[in-house]
Amino acid sequence: MRGLLIAVCGLDGSGKTTQIKMLEEWFVKNNLSVLLTRQPTDYYRQDNRVRQYLDSGECPDMQAIALLAAADRRWHMKTCVEPSINEGTNIITDRYLYSSLAYFKVRGLEPEYIKAINGDIRTPDVTVFLDLEPEITLKRVKNRDGKLTKYEERDPDMFRNIRAAFKQVLPNEALILDATQKPTDIHQLIIKEVENKLKLIEEVELYETR
Ligand SMILES: Nc1ncnc2c1ncn2[C@@H]1O[C@H](COP(=O)(O)OP(=O)(O)OP(=O)(O)O)[C@@H](O)[C@H]1O
Ligand SMILES: [Mg+2]
Numbered sequence: 730m731r732g733l734l735i736a737v738c739g740l741d742g743s744g745k746t747t748q749i750k751m752l753e754e755w756f757v758k759n760n761l762s763v764l765l766t767r768q769p770t771d772y773y774r775q776d777n778r779v780r781q782y783l784d785s786g787e788c789p790d791m792q793a794i795a796l797l798a799a800a801d802r803r804w805h806m807k808t809c810v811e812p813s814i815n816e817g818t819n820i821i822t823d824r825y826l827y828s829s830l831a832y833f834k835v836r837g838l839e840p841e842y843i844k845a846i847n848g849d850i851r852t853p854d855v856t857v858f859l860d861l862e863p864e865i866t867l868k869r870v871k872n873r874d875g876k877l878t879k880y881e882e883r884d885p886d887m888f889r890n891i892r893a894a895f896k897q898v899l900p901n902e903a904l905i906l907d908a909t910q911k912p913t914d915i916h917q918l919i920i921k922e923v924e925n926k927l928k929l930i931e932e933v934e935l936y937e938t939r
Pocket of ligand 2: 745746747
């Protein structure tokens, strides 16, 4: 059976890493192979041009940054996500295309443009959006890290806009979860959806081999 692609999305500090770790444990406990990954990858995050923008807000060409993000994602899909899914490994990705669509929309680039440069990449089997007010996510990041480090994190309005943009660009079937709930309650909602999708894919593959 092919692996599932699960995308966990949300603002910085919304609880993605917390949920991803719990979900990984669930897969391991159920003897299902699982791989954690993230988009963008470290190639993008460590690029000096990207760092300059994230750290200081300085950016001579936002389209160039979007192209770097798209190239990073396309490479990651071809070299990591697609092969793993095909060999039966379930993939959990920390952020996906929808982060690019939402963040770059607020940075002034149309989602249609971002979609075009990212190419024809697969819709995840499960898309989770951890929905939370920026006031709370920023507080959580501050409590976790002791400070806010990204330039954009200094402006809660920016995050209000990114949250609204997410809701416009997420796939229709995305699981939009109230992220003020307890981590264990959120986890239960996610595994219910994952179990349904695992069953569905198994049935489809059984039908196709008949
Ligand atoms: N449901 C929750 N309720 C209260 N606090 C939470 C919840 N989920 C996570 N947290 C706490 O909020 C902080 C941020 O969580 P986490 O690191 O999982 O977020 P994140 O979305 O991965 O952030 P980033 O985008 O910066 O990687 C952590 O200190 C975590 O313990
Ligand atoms: Mg995280």
